[in-house]
Amino acid sequence: MARQSFPEGFLWGAATSAQQIEGGRRAQGRGESIWDRFAAVSGKIEDGSNPDVACDHYRLWRDDIERMRWLGLGAYRFSISWPRIMPAGAGAINAAGLDFYDALVDGLLAEGIEPFPTLYHWDLPQALQDRGGWGARDTAEGFVEYAAAVSRRLGDRVKQWTTHNEPWCIATLGHEEGHHAPGHLDPAEALRAAHHLLLSHGWATAAIRREVSDAEVGIVLNYCPAYPASDSEADVDAARWFDGFFNRWYLDPVMRGAYPEDAVADRIVRGHLVSPDLPFEQDGDLAAIAAPVDFLGLNYYSRNIMQADAAGRPRDVKTVPAEDLTDMGWEVYPDGLHASLMRVHREYAPGKIYIAENGAAYTDPVDADGRIADQRRITYHQGHCLAARRAIADGVPLAGYFVWSLLDNFEWGFGFTKRFGLFGVDFDTQQRRPKDSAFWYRDVVAANAVDDTVTPSNQGESRALDR
Ligand code: IFM
Numbered sequence: 001m002a003r004q005s006f007p008e009g010f011l012w013g014a015a016t017s018a019q020q021i022e023g024g025r026r027a028q029g030r031g032e033s034i035w036d037r038f039a040a041v042s043g044k045i046e047d048g049s050n051p052d053v054a055c056d057h058y059r060l061w062r063d064d065i066e067r068m069r070w071l072g073l074g075a076y077r078f079s080i081s082w083p084r085i086m087p088a089g090a091g092a093i094n095a096a097g098l099d100f101y102d103a104l105v106d107g108l109l110a111e112g113i114e115p116f117p118t119l120y121h122w123d124l125p126q127a128l129q130d131r132g133g134w135g136a137r138d139t140a141e142g143f144v145e146y147a148a149a150v151s152r153r154l155g156d157r158v159k160q161w162t163t164h165n166e167p168w169c170i171a172t173l174g175h176e177e178g179h180h181a182p183g184h185l186d187p188a189e190a191l192r193a194a195h196h197l198l199l200s201h202g203w204a205t206a207a208i209r210r211e212v213s214d215a216e217v218g219i220v221l222n223y224c225p226a227y228p229a230s231d232s233e234a235d236v237d238a239a240r241w242f243d244g245f246f247n248r249w250y251l252d253p254v255m256r257g258a259y260p261e262d263a264v265a266d267r268i269v270r271g272h273l274v275s276p277d278l279p280f281e282q283d284g285d286l287a288a289i290a291a292p293v294d295f296l297g298l299n300y301y302s303r304n305i306m307q308a309d310a311a312g313r314p315r316d317v318k319t320v321p322a323e324d325l326t327d328m329g330w331e332v333y334p335d336g337l338h339a340s341l342m343r344v345h346r347e348y349a350p351g352k353i354y355i356a357e358n359g360a361a362y363t364d365p366v367d368a369d370g371r372i373a374d375q376r377r378i379t380y381h382q383g384h385c386l387a388a389r390r391a392i393a394d395g396v397p398l399a400g401y402f403v404w405s406l407l408d409n410f411e412w413g414f415g416f417t418k419r420f421g422l423f424g425v426d427f428d429t430q431q432r433r434p435k436d437s438a439f440w441y442r443d444v445v446a447a448n449a450v451d452d453t454v455t456p457s458n459q460g461e462s463r464a465l466d467r
Pocket of ligand 1: 017020166299
């Protein structure tokens, strides 16, 4: 059995987000978010649920830190709820909101776990949506005020700052395809939202650095490699289209200070732009967006196989048997992680990369002994960790790996139907249970190494951790 060691100091973490785990919807002055509003609309959430309570982490955070300690995590990636800090979106700060994260940070540091907060993971204050949301430039200015307030309070202890999580999801799923809050179907608004998100990232990067002189600041982007379904010119172009739409629309402005010309041309062909002069771009915007980052976070889950349909339109086709798909319908494809890291390293050369999310949704039962045997999740993470290890050997400056997610949680439009956690959560009782993957990950973290063969679980300790 071969064991693949990681470099000394490699950061092993787990990730969550505020709206997905905190609950505490009305606790201590929290304002309404766009996801609270969206989830209240009938039919928007698959199981009719809402994130009002979620994992009740707002009350149970100390216990959750205990789980992180048990895992041996070096870092915890969480997000800060803007409506908890600024219930009206701007202006008055809710002291209780800041106090919550202050205590969380202290609790993490007391266990030697590095806090890795993300300032925006999709929960815009509804009050700002009412004034135009990300489609309006003012929201970017509001974000800077919020980022400054949070970093001023936590910056004496928090050194790693992420501005946004997955702006593609916010812009496209929220404003173009309507699957996410605020549920709009307006491609032109989606392009404006993407620009304002990127701009707010650049401006907030400067604001955080003003508040915290030794801060490391970055952004987390989705990354999904696109492979053509065949060598045909049309399929190769479909893959190029997807790459521009999903990956390069964000990577290029942040890392190179320009939108990708071919992807801009694609938007003109579709009628979402009238010319290459982006109407929402002002002088200096791209320079602000391209403020050098200290790290780039990439979220990798799967790849897309792209094919042109009879009318030449690109579509994603599944080419593998159903058992190679997770419950999200995403192909398990670890080689794609290696390819993605190599490509970003070669073409964009960030000084430091984190895999800020990687994970798999599978539902596995709790057996009569209280065990959740989630071998598929172990296999998923093991394959991806080994791919990450190969990328490090090939020269990628990969500094850490965050499992999505610490806990089963509110998976946006899918409600509680998709389970990504290392810990299973019973949403009626809030009981957490370590899955076999949690035992596996604990061993990986302790050894700073991944075996080529699968680690068995430990049922005895599983019971000891029950609430
Ligand atoms: O749950 C989400 C997370 O909020 C953002 N990245 C993808 C995860 C799985 O869909």
